[in-house]
Structures are given as C-alpha cells and as structure tokens.
Amino acid sequence: MRAIVEYCTHNTAHGTEEIIDKLRQLPDCEVYEYGCLTSCGLCYLSPYALVNGESAWGETAEALYNQIMIKIQEIRLIED
Template sequence: MFGIHLIEVCDANEAASPALYQLEEKYPVTIIENACMTQCELCAMSPYVFFNGEIVTEDNVEALMMRLEKEIQQALALD
C-alpha cells in the first residue's frame, strides 16, 4: 500500500504550473496550492515546493519537475 506523499505550492510561485499538476496523474501524490507559504524571499527567487514537508527548489520549473519526479520515485521505493 502506498503512503501519502504531499506537495505544497504557493499559488504566487512559478512552480504552480500545469506541469506540477500533471504529477498527480502520474504518481500517487496530492498537491495543495496555498495562498502563501511564508517563504516570500525564496518564492521571489526561484520555483520551489514543499515535498513531504521538505523544501525542494531549483533554478527553473523544468529542473524542479525533474527533481520532483526523482524525489517521488525515491519516496515510493521506500513505501
């Protein structure tokens, strides 16, 4: 049985993109979009999300999506 894997994203951050929501179709993850995640300096600098409570950030959305896929696959392997 799969564990619950959670991705949280600020609605003002560029990570809140269609590519992010496609991960829900591909993996057993839940995405929650928040109005603010109190990471304003980080939010202004780069795309980021919280994955299972840990900040994941990259220089651009494409790199973030690739990293998230790896993070999700690793987490699923541990389930």
C-alpha cells in the same frame, strides 16, 4: 505513503502551473495549493514547492519538476 506536494499560488509566475498539472496526474501524489508557504525568499527567487514538508526548488519549472520526481521516487523506494 503518498507524496504530498504543496505549492504557493504566487510561485506560478515561475511557470510552475504546468508541472503542478502533471503532478496531479500521478496516482500516488496529492497536490495542495496555498496562498503562501511562508518561504517567500525561495518562492520569489525560483520555482519552489514542498514535498512531504521538504523544500524542492529548481532554476526552471522543469528543473523543479525533476527535483520533485526525485523526492517522489525516494518515497516510493521507502514503500518497497
């Protein structure tokens, strides 16, 4: 199963663009960019994304990246 990461373009103000670029490098990860994920409260307050439909957030972009990678690892474990 591939990890699907969805993020809001408005959230890049939190510095998420760099981590999204790193996620695009992963062979088992698909990244989709949207104008809105309808989670404006979370998106406005902190770096935020969806991983296979589940919310992931962090106080910094790097913290968000770590949370996304935890979720991706969980997906990888399910496959094994």
